[in-house]
Amino acid sequence: MASFLSDNEDLQYYLQDGIDWETVASVTELGYRFADGFRTAAEALTFYREIAAMVGEFVAEEIAPHAAQIDRDGVRFANGEATFPPRLEAITRKIAELGLHGLNLPRELGGMNAPMLLYFINAELLARADVSVMTHYGFHSGTAMAMLVLSLLEGTTVHDPATGLITRTRWPAEMAEIASGVAWGSMDITEPDAGSDMAALRAVGTQEADGRWTLTGQKIFITSGHGKYHFVVARTEKGSGPDDPQAGLGGLSMFMVRAFRDEADGRRTRLATLDRIEEKLGHHGSATVAITFDRTPAELVGKRGEGFRQMLEIMNHARLGVGFESIGLCEAALRLAKGYAAERRSMGKTIDRHEMIADYLDEMESDIVNLRALAMHGAFHEEMAHKKALFGKFLGGARDTEIRAHRQAARRTMPLLKYLAAEKAVEMARRCLQIHGGNGYMHEFGAEKLLRDALVMPIYEGTSQIQSLMAMKDTLTGILRAPQEFVKRMAQTRWRSLSARDGLERRVARLQLLSLAAQQHLVTRTMAAKVKTVQGQPLGTWRKALFNQWNPKRDFAYAMLHAERLTRLLADEAIAEVLLAQARRHPQRRELLERHLERAEPRVKFLHDEITSTGQRLLDLLAGGTSASSGAEKAAG
Numbered sequence: 001m002a003s004f005l006s007d008n009e010d011l012q013y014y015l016q017d018g019i020d021w022e023t024v025a026s027v028t029e030l031g032y033r034f035a036d037g038f039r040t041a042a043e044a045l046t047f048y049r050e051i052a053a054m055v056g057e058f059v060a061e062e063i064a065p066h067a068a069q070i071d072r073d074g075v076r077f078a079n080g081e082a083t084f085p086p087r088l089e090a091i092t093r094k095i096a097e098l099g100l101h102g103l104n105l106p107r108e109l110g111g112m113n114a115p116m117l118l119y120f121i122n123a124e125l126l127a128r129a130d131v132s133v134m135t136h137y138g139f140h141s142g143t144a145m146a147m148l149v150l151s152l153l154e155g156t157t158v159h160d161p162a163t164g165l166i167t168r169t170r171w172p173a174e175m176a177e178i179a180s181g182v183a184w185g186s187m188d189i190t191e192p193d194a195g196s197d198m199a200a201l202r203a204v205g206t207q208e209a210d211g212r213w214t215l216t217g218q219k220i221f222i223t224s225g226h227g228k229y230h231f232v233v234a235r236t237e238k239g240s241g242p243d244d245p246q247a248g249l250g251g252l253s254m255f256m257v258r259a260f261r262d263e264a265d266g267r268r269t270r271l272a273t274l275d276r277i278e279e280k281l282g283h284h285g286s287a288t289v290a291i292t293f294d295r296t297p298a299e300l301v302g303k304r305g306e307g308f309r310q311m312l313e314i315m316n317h318a319r320l321g322v323g324f325e326s327i328g329l330c331e332a333a334l335r336l337a338k339g340y341a342a343e344r345r346s347m348g349k350t351i352d353r354h355e356m357i358a359d360y361l362d363e364m365e366s367d368i369v370n371l372r373a374l375a376m377h378g379a380f381h382e383e384m385a386h387k388k389a390l391f392g393k394f395l396g397g398a399r400d401t402e403i404r405a406h407r408q409a410a411r412r413t414m415p416l417l418k419y420l421a422a423e424k425a426v427e428m429a430r431r432c433l434q435i436h437g438g439n440g441y442m443h444e445f446g447a448e449k450l451l452r453d454a455l456v457m458p459i460y461e462g463t464s465q466i467q468s469l470m471a472m473k474d475t476l477t478g479i480l481r482a483p484q485e486f487v488k489r490m491a492q493t494r495w496r497s498l499s500a501r502d503g504l505e506r507r508v509a510r511l512q513l514l515s516l517a518a519q520q521h522l523v524t525r526t527m528a529a530k531v532k533t534v535q536g537q538p539l540g541t542w543r544k545a546l547f548n549q550w551n552p553k554r555d556f557a558y559a560m561l562h563a564e565r566l567t568r569l570l571a572d573e574a575i576a577e578v579l580l581a582q583a584r585r586h587p588q589r590r591e592l593l594e595r596h597l598e599r600a601e602p603r604v605k606f607l608h609d610e611i612t613s614t615g616q617r618l619l620d621l622l623a624g625g626t627s628a629s630s631g632a633e634k635a636a637g
């Protein structure tokens with residue numbers, strides 16, 4: 001029987017030794033305290049591996065062979081509702097029968113209490129078969145988990161202190177409905193005039209005279225928005241003026257909204273109108289909708305003004321999900337390309353023997369291993385950070401420093417992973433098509449579908465540019481907050497680059513040094529620009545302005561220009577660090593680090609040089625109020 005797990009050695013490494021599963025299992029089982037839970041790590045691990053093996057076979061046998069048909073049939077819009085083709089309906093039913101919609105929910109809420117890491121491994125497997133099926137699946141369990149996490153955060157989920165079981169939570173019936181597969185939901189943020197710029201959102205939440213909330217506004221591009229349960233971000237606070245945080249992100253709140261009610265007689269009463277199913281380039285097995293709320297009853301989640309922060313909590317999981325989804329697609333692209341290149345002959349040999357094509361395939365192989373290492377690292381720390389913070393009291397009191405370290409590792413990894421995995425998905429799908437030559441352009445071979453599906457990865461769940469801004473801001477504000485730490489880190493890294501006994505460790509340290517030098521350059525340029533802004537102001541105000549009053553939008557122009565280059569560089573550095581840690585534990589992984597360094601070293605030098613030597617001309621144009629393109633036109637004229 002075909003399996004997308006048993007044919008994938010690198011993925012199997014993570015299911016065996018590559019992840020500290022003992023810790024994951026112990027934390028997930030709250031120290032093995034549940035009467036109906038596992039007694040030991042071994043028991044839990046056997047179960048996790050069985051699930052992954054089952055999913056590996058299911059996706060290879062029952063989804064991948066139908067991906068082209070799902071793509072052709074797509075989701076349709078009829079009588080104000082979305083309709084799915086029979087094949088997709090059957091797959092969704094099977095996923096429900098396998099119990100996968102409740103994979104991560106606690107057992108007392110109808111789930112299997114499996115770790116999120118297992119969900120992400122399954123997500124990669126599903127995405128290799130078809131990304132749109134994976135997305136549709138993700139909005140079942142993802143919505144149920146969002147219900148649980150948001151309820152935990154607002155304090156409406158209560159545990160029995162003795163057993164650790166949940167005795168009360170805010171949406172138990174809804175979670176059970178989702179776990180059984182009959183309902184699912186969505187995360188509604190984007191509007192016609194506000195996507196990346198969330199501060200511009202216009203949908204409003206209004207508290208009516210009787211104290212209840214309603215929601216009004218239109219949301220577009222909503223994945224699985226044909227579902228019942230919607231987490232909607234909307235404005236509840238106006239703010240006193242443009243500088244009041246409440247006029248921006250601080251004025252957003254989170255709502256849980258039911259889009260319809262199914263009546264006992266089988267009719268459906270819609271509480272929000274499905275305007276259309278978006279007609280899109282790819283992802284045809286996933287419904288993307290426009291939906292209008294018109295004084296639709298809504299439940300406020302948490303407190304007013306917390307919407308942006310709550311969204312970030314959920315978004316981290318969603319971004320990890322896109323990371324694993326992209327890896328699944330990359331794996332599909334590599335295998336399709338490799339298979340074709342091994343068969344197709346040109347100029348006396350198969351095309352995989354031609355140097356340029358061999359180089360493409362070699363780089364794709366190495367990139368997938370690198371991305372998976374980064375993704376697993378991020379997923380592990382994200383899960384630990386959340387679970388140790390939420391359930392610390394059942395785990396013998398997790399220490400704050402430990403939770404902070406997990407949180408920082410996850411936060412550092414997330415934008416790098418989302419950025420690089422999404423960009424690589426597009427690159428690999430494009431290469432796969434190119435390797436197919438003219439055949440790649442035809443529907444029949446499946447390469448063009450991969451490219452159409454891949455192109456959305458750098459757009460949704462925060463575009464590549466937004467990920468880059470996040471990575472850059474986090475890096476630079478970290479340095480500005482603790483410059484002495486940065487200087488110390490540089491000195492230590494320089495020392496390791498010269499004196500580490502292991503040659504690979506020296507090479508990783510040299511890579512880190514280049515990264516630190518690029519960061520230092522960005523900070524120095526940013527500081528210099530800031531000093532210019534305070535010149536002419538009373539000296540007494542300088543200290544506050546230089547050390548406390550940072551406005552990333554105003555002060556980071558040079559760094560913003562180079563944010564994507566910095567992100568690419570930081571990703572290479574983070575991958576090298578993760579692979580080095582793996583190589584120390586498992587020497588057979590050394591070769592993977594060497595392969596990464598072979599390509600990363602010259603790339604990082606190049607990125608460092610670009611960051612430290614280009615950009616001023618364009619910034620001068622922008623400062624003069626001229627856009628880059630009109631500047632170029634003038635120059636040409």
Ligand SMILES: Cc1cc2nc3c(=O)[nH]c(=O)nc-3n(C[C@H](O)[C@H](O)[C@H](O)COP(=O)(O)OP(=O)(O)OC[C@H]3O[C@@H](n4cnc5c(N)ncnc54)[C@H](O)[C@@H]3O)c2cc1C
Binds near residue numbers: 189222463469
């Ligand atoms: C198939 C699909 C499914 C989706 N699913 C959902 C969903 O479930 N829920 C949901 O709420 N939304 C969803 N979206 C919407 C998606 O999240 C947005 O399209 C995305 O956030 C970008 O917003 P936008 O389209 O308004 O582009 P804009 O924000 O207008 O951006 C346009 C371009 O400008 C760049 N840009 C914007 N600001 C900056 C800046 N400060 N610096 C540099 N570059 C910048 C962007 O990176 C982008 O390249 C989906 C979109 C698609 C295509």
